[in-house]
Amino acid sequence: MPDNKPRFKTYTHPAGGWGAAAATAKILLEQSVVTKGSRALLSMNQPGGFKCPSCAFPDAECKKTLDFCENGAKALAFEATKFRVTREFFAKHTVTELMAQSDHWLEMQGRLTEPMRYDAASDRYVPCDWDSAFALIGAHLRALDSPHEAEFYTSGRTPNEAAFLYSIFVREFGTNNFPDCSNMCHEPTSRGLPPAIGVGKGTVVMADFDHTEAIFVIGQNTGTNSPRMMSNLVEARKRGVPIVAVNPMPERALVRFADPQDVLQMATFGSTRIASEFVHIRIGGDLALLKGMMKVIFEREAKGETIIDRDFIAAHTAGLDAVRADALAQGWPELVEASGVEEAQIRRCAEIYIRSRATMICYGMGLTQHQEGSRLLQQVVNLLLLKGNFGKPGAGISPIRGHSNVQGDRTVGVDERPPQDYLDRVRDVFGFEPPRANGHHTVESVAAMQAGTAKVFVGLGGNFVRAVPDTERSYAAMRKLALTVAISTKLNRGHLVHGRDALILPVISRSETIRTRAGEQFVTIEDSMANVSASRGVLEPASPHLLPEVEIICRIAQAALPDSKVDWAGFIDDYGLIRDKIAEVYPDIYSGFSERIKNPNGFHLDVPPRRLVWPTPNGKANFLLFPGLDANVPVADPAMLRLATVRSHDQFNTTVYSYNDRYRGVYNDRMVLFMNAEDRAERGLKDGSRIALETISADGAQRRVSGLTVVDYPMPRGSVAGYYPELNPLLPLDYYDRISGTPAAKSIPVRVVAVGTGPML
Numbered sequence: 001m002p003d004n005k006p007r008f009k010t011y012t013h014p015a016g017g018w019g020a021a022a023a024t025a026k027i028l029l030e031q032s033v034v035t036k037g038s039r040a041l042l043s044m045n046q047p048g049g050f051k052c053p054s055c056a057f058p059d060a061e062c063k064k065t066l067d068f069c070e071n072g073a074k075a076l077a078f079e080a081t082k083f084r085v086t087r088e089f090f091a092k093h094t095v096t097e098l099m100a101q102s103d104h105w106l107e108m109q110g111r112l113t114e115p116m117r118y119d120a121a122s123d124r125y126v127p128c129d130w131d132s133a134f135a136l137i138g139a140h141l142r143a144l145d146s147p148h149e150a151e152f153y154t155s156g157r158t159p160n161e162a163a164f165l166y167s168i169f170v171r172e173f174g175t176n177n178f179p180d181c182s183n184m185c186h187e188p189t190s191r192g193l194p195p196a197i198g199v200g201k202g203t204v205v206m207a208d209f210d211h212t213e214a215i216f217v218i219g220q221n222t223g224t225n226s227p228r229m230m231s232n233l234v235e236a237r238k239r240g241v242p243i244v245a246v247n248p249m250p251e252r253a254l255v256r257f258a259d260p261q262d263v264l265q266m267a268t269f270g271s272t273r274i275a276s277e278f279v280h281i282r283i284g285g286d287l288a289l290l291k292g293m294m295k296v297i298f299e300r301e302a303k304g305e306t307i308i309d310r311d312f313i314a315a316h317t318a319g320l321d322a323v324r325a326d327a328l329a330q331g332w333p334e335l336v337e338a339s340g341v342e343e344a345q346i347r348r349c350a351e352i353y354i355r356s357r358a359t360m361i362c363y364g365m366g367l368t369q370h371q372e373g374s375r376l377l378q379q380v381v382n383l384l385l386l387k388g389n390f391g392k393p394g395a396g397i398s399p400i401r402g403h404s405n406v407q408g409d410r411t412v413g414v415d416e417r418p419p420q421d422y423l424d425r426v427r428d429v430f431g432f433e434p435p436r437a438n439g440h441h442t443v444e445s446v447a448a449m450q451a452g453t454a455k456v457f458v459g460l461g462g463n464f465v466r467a468v469p470d471t472e473r474s475y476a477a478m479r480k481l482a483l484t485v486a487i488s489t490k491l492n493r494g495h496l497v498h499g500r501d502a503l504i505l506p507v508i509s510r511s512e513t514i515r516t517r518a519g520e521q522f523v524t525i526e527d528s529m530a531n532v533s534a535s536r537g538v539l540e541p542a543s544p545h546l547l548p549e550v551e552i553i554c555r556i557a558q559a560a561l562p563d564s565k566v567d568w569a570g571f572i573d574d575y576g577l578i579r580d581k582i583a584e585v586y587p588d589i590y591s592g593f594s595e596r597i598k599n600p601n602g603f604h605l606d607v608p609p610r611r612l613v614w615p616t617p618n619g620k621a622n623f624l625l626f627p628g629l630d631a632n633v634p635v636a637d638p639a640m641l642r643l644a645t646v647r648s649h650d651q652f653n654t655t656v657y658s659y660n661d662r663y664r665g666v667y668n669d670r671m672v673l674f675m676n677a678e679d680r681a682e683r684g685l686k687d688g689s690r691i692a693l694e695t696i697s698a699d700g701a702q703r704r705v706s707g708l709t710v711v712d713y714p715m716p717r718g719s720v721a722g723y724y725p726e727l728n729p730l731l732p733l734d735y736y737d738r739i740s741g742t743p744a745a746k747s748i749p750v751r752v753v754a755v756g757t758g759p760m761l
């Protein structure tokens with residue numbers, strides 16, 4: 001790039017290919033980790049190596065010599081970076097000064113190297129030895145009037161062993177306050193699917209890609225956020241499997257992709273057309289699309305065709321009649337209006353579904369982050385049930401999870417609404433009575449901070465303040481706390497928006513070796529398709545003063561619970577003991593954990609619907625009714641636009657790797673608003689106009705982000721998109737799915753309120 005001026009240029013190449021290969025090389029170079037990084041890449045996702053710290057997509061089943069993608073390489077390079085944040089760094093900068101820096105700048109400073117404590121007198125972080133850090137946490141926690149005054153956050157990079165111990169410690173401490181990143185992510189999967197199929201997980205495994213006859217990818221930017229899945233899509237396309245991509249943004253990789261791991265394609269500059277049908281859905285319009293497809297099926301059934309799987313429905317399901325009546329009652333004009341998709345295309349999608357004997361539906365944040373995200377997913381299940389798309393090869397529902405172990409953390413107990421039978425087992429195995437009442441999810445934990453009832457926040461990974469809605473108010477809430485603890489690998493905004501006391505506790509990362517008195521330890525991870533496998537880091541820790549997450553949790557527990565019934569000291573050294581306890585608490589899925597994990601490829605956790613067993617109250621798979629066509633509360637304001645906050649190609653959640661978004665043709669700028677040219681012209685704006693956006697809400701609060709540049713982009717009318725986390729100030733805390741607690745970050749009602757001057761291009 002010759003200069004740093006914002007530049008917008010349509011990307012005309014296939015996604016992936018040499019662009020991705022070049023980007024990988026450039027990143028390793030920039031982080032000065034070419035040799036170290038390349039060596040580590042050889043171990044990534046290989047037996048005996050470590051799991052990619054980026055997304056949760058499973059490893060390839062037939063082992064390739066290399067199993068990583070451009071964005072996995074980025075995640076690794078930024079983790080293995082040679083740059084360091086030292087005590088000298090903190091001595092040089094006050095927290096107020098650091099606060100003025102961008103998220104990108106903070107990330108670029110490198111790895112944290114030793115525990116630090118906030119010193120109010122100098123407004124700086126100062127070194128603090130580990131013992132004092134744990135003593136401070138213990139003192140704060142023991143001083144609380146009630147254990148419910150503490151909030152224990154988890155981000156999904158935390159491995160099973162650490163997450164399990166955390167869930168035991170927090171429960172022994174006395175609360176179920178477990179806000180976690182899943183609460184902002186796939187929680188509609190965890191809460192919406194159980195009433196329908198009995199589990200809050202996907203039912204597809206990698207082998208299903210070889211047998212499927214149709215794939216729907218709804219609301220998921222595969223080429224950027226789970227690029228390894230592109231290989232599966234490419235393979236499926238080569239077999240002639242139709243792929244339907246449903247997205248308000250014509251994401252480049254879903255249109256055309258060259259697999260960087262395919263030697264022939266790379267050599268010939270070849271590429272594969274991915275989507276056989278691209279559905280340019282209006283934001284929140286998926287409900288109407290799903291109902292439209294069901295309407296087609298039921299209408300044709302009514303005319304005498306046999307489409308639905310009657311035997312499956314009779315043997316395994318309940319509730320079809322109400323869902324049928326609801327779908328048939330929808331009118332085409334309303335379906336077309338709500339989805340933004342023509343009737344003919346909805347019919348074509350239905351036809352693809354009808355012809356396929358095994359369909360899988362994959363989805364991401366484009367479906368979950370709506371006010372009715374959970375019920376929206378239940379309609380996905382309805383559609384799948386109609387043709388018995390469970391319990392057979394090539395079929396099922398496939399949430400594409402985010403963080404590499406977000407599903408695993410939930411499986412081993414990070415859950416603010418834990419099932420009672422799990423609590424009974426915790427009591428029996430550990431000998432204390434765990435709290436029974438539900439705790440706080442993410443939104444409720446921020447509300448508790450605002451109300452002043454929360455006093456202590458512990459963040460096991462992540463960047464809570466930057467990830468949650470309502471930035472300004474959430475910052476203020478966080479600053480009211482007595483203590484904030486950040487267990488982190490790298491510097492982030494969460495360290496700068498802190499309580500009166502604050503600690504930064506630096507940890508050994510996924511790619512680094514964990515050594516304890518008992519020798520080298522490994523951890524385990526559960527991917528998005530319920531495979532559990534071992535992860536062993538291969539690099540030296542970034543600093544000799546780092547501790548593994550497991551040890552940090554054990555020592556916090558020892559400090560907070562002097563009379564604990566749990567042998568924390570034993571767990572610090574031997575992670576096998578932790579796995580034995582996991583097996584005791586979860587005998588159904590984890591029995592024999594320590595033996596089974598010896599398989600170099602790991603093992604699959606049982607997902608009963610794959611066996612046509614439905615752990616629902618009635619023992620059936622349930623068609624669930626969701627009347628109407630709105631996945632979000634309608635807003636009457638004619639100036640309203642629906643805003644989706646999305647990820648660029650060069651970020652990992654709140655971590656901003658660069659200001660470019662190659663596939664969307666944006667360079668050197670993240671303060672952009674992707675808008676349909678007609679919506680733009682209607683508002684008297686030009687391509688490149690500077691604007692401010694304001695949230696339309698009824699709570700009287702003003703939420704505004706200015707300094708945005710309008711970019712003409714093929715968005716459906718009325719739908720706009722921009723980047724997370726920059727646009728989080730527009731997302732009201734109270735704007736979330738009531739079933740799951742997930743903020744509706746894909747459908748914020750906004751309007752353009754101010755137009756700046758000055759040319760941008």
Ligand SMILES: Nc1nc2c(c(=O)[nH]1)N[C@H]1C(S)=C(S)[C@@H](COP(=O)(O)OP(=O)(O)OC[C@H]3O[C@@H](n4cnc5c(=O)[nH]c(N)nc54)[C@H](O)[C@@H]3O)O[C@H]1N2
Nearest residue numbers: 055071219220221225283284364365366402403647652653
């Ligand atoms: N490189 C990289 N990998 C990542 C991450 C990352 O930040 N960077 N994050 C990880 C995490 S935690 C997660 S959860 C996943 C996120 O992965 P994704 O689910 O792909 O996340 P998003 O980028 O938020 O956007 C999802 C897509 O939804 C579309 N969309 C928006 N609104 C709608 C709608 O109403 N309907 C439909 N059908 N589509 C809509 C957007 O255009 C976008 O293509 O990725 C994980 N992997």
Ligand SMILES: Nc1nc2c(c(=O)[nH]1)N[C@H]1C(S)=C(S)[C@@H](COP(=O)(O)OP(=O)(O)OC[C@H]3O[C@@H](n4cnc5c(=O)[nH]c(N)nc54)[C@H](O)[C@@H]3O)O[C@H]1N2
Nearest residue numbers: 155184185461462463467488489490492645653654724745
């Ligand atoms: N508006 C809007 N908001 C959103 C979303 C959206 O699409 N739109 N997406 C939501 C989603 S899906 C998610 S998952 C959340 C993400 O929320 P979080 O998971 O809280 O955020 P991350 O940016 O992934 O966290 C990055 C930090 O994690 C720390 N870290 C990295 N690796 C490790 C490790 O191995 N161990 C430990 N202990 N720490 C580590 C580093 O210090 C790094 O700075 O954001 C949510 N917020």
Ligand SMILES: [Mo]
Nearest residue numbers: 185186402403
């Ligand atoms: Mo996520």
